[in-house]
Amino acid sequence: MKQLLKFALLALLLSLGTAQARLTIEITGGIEGAQPIAVAPFGDIDGARVSLDLADIISADLARSGRFLPMPRREMLVLPTQEADIDFREWQLLGMNNLVIGAVAPGPGGGYAVRFSLFDVFSGKKLASKSLPSTQKGLRHTAHRIADAIYEQLTGTPGVFATRIAYVTSRGRGPKERVTLRVADADGFNPQTIVDSPDPLMAPAWSPDGRRLAYVSFEGRQSSIYVQELTTGRRQRVASYEGINGSPAFSPDGRRLAMTLSKDGNPDIYVLDLGSGQLNRLTDHYAIDTEPAWSPDGSHLLFTSDRGGRPQVYRVPANGGPASRVTFEGDYNAGASYSPDGRSIVMVSRIGGQFRVVTTDARGGGRRLISPGNLDESPSFAPNGSMVIYATQNNGRGVLAVTPLGGGGAIQRLSQDTGEVREPAWSPLLN
Amino acid sequence: MDPRLPLTLLLLAATLLISGCPTTPTVDDEPPSARELDALQQRPLPPSPPPTTQPLQLSPFEDPSSPLYRRIVYFDYDTSEISPQYVDLLRAHAAYLFNDPGARVTLEGHTDERGTRDYNLALGDRRSVAVKRYLVAEGVPSERISTLSYGEERPADPGHGENAWAKNRRVELVY
Numbered sequence: 001m002k003q004l005l006k007f008a009l010l011a012l013l014l015s016l017g018t019a020q021a022r023l024t025i026e027i028t029g030g031i032e033g034a035q036p037i038a039v040a041p042f043g044d045i046d047g048a049r050v051s052l053d054l055a056d057i058i059s060a061d062l063a064r065s066g067r068f069l070p071m072p073r074r075e076m077l078v079l080p081t082q083e084a085d086i087d088f089r090e091w092q093l094l095g096m097n098n099l100v101i102g103a104v105a106p107g108p109g110g111g112y113a114v115r116f117s118l119f120d121v122f123s124g125k126k127l128a129s130k131s132l133p134s135t136q137k138g139l140r141h142t143a144h145r146i147a148d149a150i151y152e153q154l155t156g157t158p159g160v161f162a163t164r165i166a167y168v169t170s171r172g173r174g175p176k177e178r179v180t181l182r183v184a185d186a187d188g189f190n191p192q193t194i195v196d197s198p199d200p201l202m203a204p205a206w207s208p209d210g211r212r213l214a215y216v217s218f219e220g221r222q223s224s225i226y227v228q229e230l231t232t233g234r235r236q237r238v239a240s241y242e243g244i245n246g247s248p249a250f251s252p253d254g255r256r257l258a259m260t261l262s263k264d265g266n267p268d269i270y271v272l273d274l275g276s277g278q279l280n281r282l283t284d285h286y287a288i289d290t291e292p293a294w295s296p297d298g299s300h301l302l303f304t305s306d307r308g309g310r311p312q313v314y315r316v317p318a319n320g321g322p323a324s325r326v327t328f329e330g331d332y333n334a335g336a337s338y339s340p341d342g343r344s345i346v347m348v349s350r351i352g353g354q355f356r357v358v359t360t361d362a363r364g365g366g367r368r369l370i371s372p373g374n375l376d377e378s379p380s381f382a383p384n385g386s387m388v389i390y391a392t393q394n395n396g397r398g399v400l401a402v403t404p405l406g407g408g409g410a411i412q413r414l415s416q417d418t419g420e421v422r423e424p425a426w427s428p429l430l431n
Numbered sequence: 432m433d434p435r436l437p438l439t440l441l442l443l444a445a446t447l448l449i450s451g452c453p454t455t456p457t458v459d460d461e462p463p464s465a466r467e468l469d470a471l472q473q474r475p476l477p478p479s480p481p482p483t484t485q486p487l488q489l490s491p492f493e494d495p496s497s498p499l500y501r502r503i504v505y506f507d508y509d510t511s512e513i514s515p516q517y518v519d520l521l522r523a524h525a526a527y528l529f530n531d532p533g534a535r536v537t538l539e540g541h542t543d544e545r546g547t548r549d550y551n552l553a554l555g556d557r558r559s560v561a562v563k564r565y566l567v568a569e570g571v572p573s574e575r576i577s578t579l580s581y582g583e584e585r586p587a588d589p590g591h592g593e594n595a596w597a598k599n600r601r602v603e604l605v606y
C-alpha cells in the first residue's frame with residue numbers, strides 16, 4: 001500500500017528532448033495490483049559509452065502498462081550488471097518479484113550489443129536472456145523492445161512499448177490555425193510531423209503493416225481521403241467525391257479501405273479496393289452511416305448509424321448484406337472498434353449527457369465504463385488489447401489519455417505544451 | 432432763424448443715429464459665432480442648378496439593412512431542422528439567388544463539439560443539405576447550390592459550454 005501511494009504521488013513527468021512541441025506524459029492515477037520489479041542500471045562494457053539510460057526507459061515502459069511497479073533507483077543498494085553479482089536474498093528482502101540486469105558492449109560497425117537477463121527473485125531462475133544488436137540511433141527503440149520482451153515473458157501478452165501512435169494537433173485560430181498529423185513513439189517521444197496544414201485533418205488510420213497512414217484532409221476546401229507512405233512521405237489521394245469523404249479504415253489484409261462517402265445522396269459505407277480501384281457500396285440507407293471498423297478476421301464491419309433515430313452501432317458483412325444492430329443500451333453509441341482478439345468493442349456512449357468511453361462484448365452487452373468523461377472521444381485498443389487510448393479535455397485543452405484494462409486505474413495523460421492534441425491512432429505491433 | 436430749429440435738428444439727428452445703424456436682428460448683444468462669421472466669408476451658392484448626387488451602392492451583403500447581410504442559420508442540439516425564425520432569411524437568400532442567374536452559394540455545415548468527430552461531419556452535412564432543400568423548394572436551381580461540411584472542425588467559438596456550442600451549430604451561406 002505504501003508503495004502504491006508513493007508511486008501515485010510520483011507524478012512521472014517525462015519531458016522530451018526533441019525540437020517539436022513535445023508530448024508530455026503524466027501518470028495521473030494510482031496503480032493497484034502492480035507487480036514489483038527492479039530494473040538495475042545497465043552497465044557499460046569495454047568502453048561502450050551509452051548516453052541513454054536504458055534501464056530508466058524500460059522501467060518507465062513497464063510502469064505505464066499499469067501491471068508493474070518498478071523500484072525507484074535510489075532505493076537500490078546494489079547495482080549488479082552480471083549474473084554472478086546477484087544476491088537474490090537482497091532483492092527478496094526488498095519485496096521484488098523480478099529483477100532485470102543488463103549491459104551494453106560495442107557491436108560491429110560502430111553499433112552496440114545490448115544484453116539483458118530477467119530473473120525470478122524467489123527461485124533465482126533466469127526467465128529470459130537475450131542480446132540485441134543496436135545502432136546508436138536505435139538505442140531507445142531497443143530499450144522498448146527489451147521492455148516488450150520482459151512484459152511478454154511475465155504476462156503472456158506481447159508488449160506494445162515499441163509501437164507508435166499517430167495523432168492530430170492544432171494551434172491558433174482562424175487564418176492563423178495550423179493543424180498537423182504526427183507520429184510519435186508510444187511513450188510520446190520523437191514526435192514527427194508527417195502532414196502540416198492550415199486546413200483541418202482528421203481520422204488517421206494505420207495500415208496493418210504499419211507503413212502507411214490514411215487520413216482525411218480539407219485542403220482545397222473539400223474533404224478528401226489520402227493514403228501516405230510513412231518512410232517516403234509520398235501520398236495518393238484515393239477519394240475526393242462530391243460531399244463527405246471520411247472515416248478511412250484499412251482491412252486486416254491491407255488491400256481494401258473502408259470509408260464514408262455521401263456522393264450518392266447521404267453518408268454511407270463503401271469499400272475501395274486499393275489495387276483495382278473498384279468501389280463497393282455496403283450500406284444504402286437514407287440515414288447517416290459512418291465510422292466503419294473492420295472485425296479482426298475481416299468478415300464484417302462495425303459502423304455507426306442513426307437509421308433507428310439516434311446514433312447506434314451496427315454491423316454489416318464485408319461483402320455486403322443486411323446490417324444488424326449491435327448496441328441497444330442508451331441513446332447515443334458511436335465510434336466503435338474491435339479489440340485485437342475480436343471479443344470486445346470499445347466505443348463512445350452518451351451517459352447522463354456526458355460522452356464517455358465504454359467497452360462491451362462483441363454482442364454489445366456487458367457494458368463497462370472506461371473513462372470518466374465528459375467529452376471523451378476517438379477511443380481505440382492498443383494492438384495487444386491491454387489498454388485503450390482516447391482523446392479528452394483537460395483544463396479546457398485537448399489531450400490524450402491511456403488507460404490499462406483490468407490492470408488497475410492508472411491513467412496516463414499525453415499533452416503538448418501549447419495547442420490541442422486529439423484523434424489518436426495506435427499503430428499495429430511493429431517488427 | 433426759428434429758435435426751436437437747433438433742438439429739432441438735434442432730435443432728428445439723434446433719431447437717425449439710433450435707428451439708422453444696419454445690424455442683424457439679435458435678441459442679445461453677443462459677438463457673431465464662428466459659423467456666422469464663416470457664412471459671411473463663404474461665397475453664396477451658384478445660381479446654376481447643382482449636379483445630381485446619389486448614395487453609395489453597397490452590395491446587399493455589406494448593407495446591414497438588407498436581409499442578405501445575415502448569412503448564418505443556427506440549429507438546436509442534435510437536429511438539422513430549420514427553426515421558423517430563419518424562414519425569412521432563407522426566403523431572402525432564395526429570392527436573391529433566383530433573380531440573379533449568375534449567383535451561386537456554398538452552404539457550409541457545422542456542429543458543436545459533442546459526440547464523435549466523424550458522426551459530426553455527417554451531421555454538419557445533413558444540416559447543409561437541409562438548407563439546400565429549403566432553397567430549392569423556394570425555386571433556386573439545385574446546380575447553383577453546393578454543400579460542404581466541416582463537422583466540428585471549424586468552430587466559431589472554441590469554448591466548452593452551451594454558449595459556445597450554440598454558436599457552432601450552424602450553416603453558413605458563403606457567396
